Amino acid sequence: MSGSPKRLSIQEMDLLCRRQEAEGAPMAAYDGPLQRHVADGDRRLLHLEFDDSAAALRLWNFLLTEEDRLHQARAAGTKIVGTMKDLGTVPVMAYSLPDVIAFYPDGAWWTPCVMELSAGLLGLAQSLGVGEAFCPVRAMLGAFVNRAHFPIPDLLTCSVGATCDDFSAIAQRLESLGFPILWWEMPHRRRPDPGEPAVVLPGGFTAPESQVALVRSELERVGAALQTLAGARLGDGELAAGIREANRVRSLLADLRRLAYTAEPCPMPALEMLIAEMLAIHFCSDRAESVAVLNGLLDEIKRRTDDGQGVLPKGAARVFWVNPVADLRAMNLLEDCGGRLCGTEFLFSHALDPIPEDLPPMEALARMALADPMVGPSADRAGRIVRDARVFGAEAVVVSRIPGASHCALEGAVIAEIVRTELDLPVVELEVPPVVDPMLPTLRTRLEAIAETVLKRRNV
């Protein structure tokens, strides 16, 4: 790489890959040109722009080879846990056991985007009675039925209760099709009543002790199932070690986020940051490798920051992004419109916070699980967004609605109201479908408007 880093097309990324190979640079076994994934059907890559670094190349290849890893694991006799909806809790337990890995079938919600609807997963879901009124995670149903993506897990768990109705309903449909599920309860996190014993959760929310106890007992039930699956004990020692490893990933991400969201100019594109953050929830099916991948990204960001380099022009509008996007291209689009990412709440901030290591491990995990921003009041979530937006110096907030998601209608309104009141920042709500192309003009207009508003406010 020479000169300032920039965003690259897939062809330029593959040139970078070949240069790496020619130079004999150290590369992971799964590294290689991104075009091979396009040949496998991941056509969205043709319409994305990527960060100009070997670290990003490795990140993308790590992400796009996850299904291969899962199939290899199955072939090697490793037990596979499909953990649904909790986003960051059960995988910590699963990876604490020998020869067990966990992944989120929920991740199939990106398949319609990555394969530009060519996999037919949404159509399959529709044929099973789960149509467009549901959020894109319905693609998971199709992926289970056609068995063309991930191996069918040896154990499926799903948190329900105060999670999201789309997922709960889709998972129930899945179970009715012959995929047994271990359901576990996640209560609606509420604020403690006057005089009620309470604890502060990782991330700062408060919850009654009784709710933590309930979640702990549910996680113990999940733990028992995991032990049976693994044929090994999941004691405090094993779990504590698993928590320490998970915290390594979280700590790396904390450094990554702090630098990427505060340095000027922006040292890492929004798209790569989105993917990097996703590693926190289940380590992309390889915990040790996810640490290596994140270390590579962090080194790259540090180098750029030290050199005063960035991938975007100085002065880009600093935007805090709420909710994950169904189409990855939306992240590129934000930057095309003059924005940059300065903070995120992708519905799993509890998977980014350190898990307490000074508590009995199951208690620590229960507290972390109950800190899930989705299971509590929207006002709590908005409060966290306000706090993080302040920390990262955001100048605007984008609330990106997930099409069909039942929680988005009121939640977005609550968040927007609280952010406007407490931070006096411009807020825009928009909806990102799995493939944004038909809506590009509308989305572009809204994102440009928010970037322009930010720039105007700077001059006032």
Next chain:
Amino acid sequence: MRTIVYTSPFVPPEWIAAHGVRPKRIQPEPRPPGPASAPSAGMCPYARAMVGTLASVADADAAVLTTTCDQTRRAAEWVAMTGPLPVFLLNVAATWQTPAAVRLYRDELLRLGRFLVRLGGSEPSHEMLCRTMAAYDEARRDLRRAVGTMPPRRANDAVATFDLERPLDASSVQPAPAPHAVPVAVVGGPLLQGDAEVFDIIAGAGGRVVVDATETGERGLPAPFDRRRLQDAPVMELVEAYFGTIPDAFRRPDDALRAYLEREVAAGAARGVIVWRYLWCDHWAAFVPRLREATGLPVLDLDVSVDKEHLGRVSNRVQAFLEILT
């Protein structure tokens, strides 16, 4: 006396009444007066109507809503945030097969009790609670008997607005079904005020409702109390009768609902099933294909959006469905 309004069948009115507070189950108005405060995009029409109704309800001191669906959970927050009415959100677990889930419901009832005391009610004695529960149980027994003789529309209204203090009008009896009327089951979520007209629409189109498994219908009634257990441990008997027996689409797994519907639909010899569900209601939407598989019957999936014309659209679809079944 203070008044608590609620909508969900998982809120036991006898528990509220035993605390010296008047329970009042309400059916939200489809188009409540006053400006709409909740966003319209993506919002379930029932939740939206509930938000509007609670914003303008005149004779209530607080509302009790439940966590049984995403949108109600968030609607509770919205109502509390945008209006003066205190809202108690009762946490009803989706799972039911573990002691922890049962304990959660019991603890939530106890927490509701403390809320009622703070609101001006009083903690009931054991005798008071048992007496109140027994009174409600008897009234529900009468209600169950009566609904069998009422036209379906009136039966649904009677269950939906069941109130111990309001005498049950059991005067009208079920008219003799039209010859060749097609027996159908009506299944789904709660009905809004006035929407019980759908039962008349069905009758007018040549149908005969043999099962009302809407949330505001008989499906939402708790099981009769066991009198001995009631005396020994009244709170646990409440838990068993409500949490332990009311089948619903939000429960995981939803085996109880499936079993209930298989049983009732077969008992009523229904030849078709009409599903009343609101647009954006995920639980019922995903249950529709299961219902088809479980009953093997034709299913009319009424995805109801609430506007001035919605019953007109319902009427057209019901007529077409019954023509096919005739």
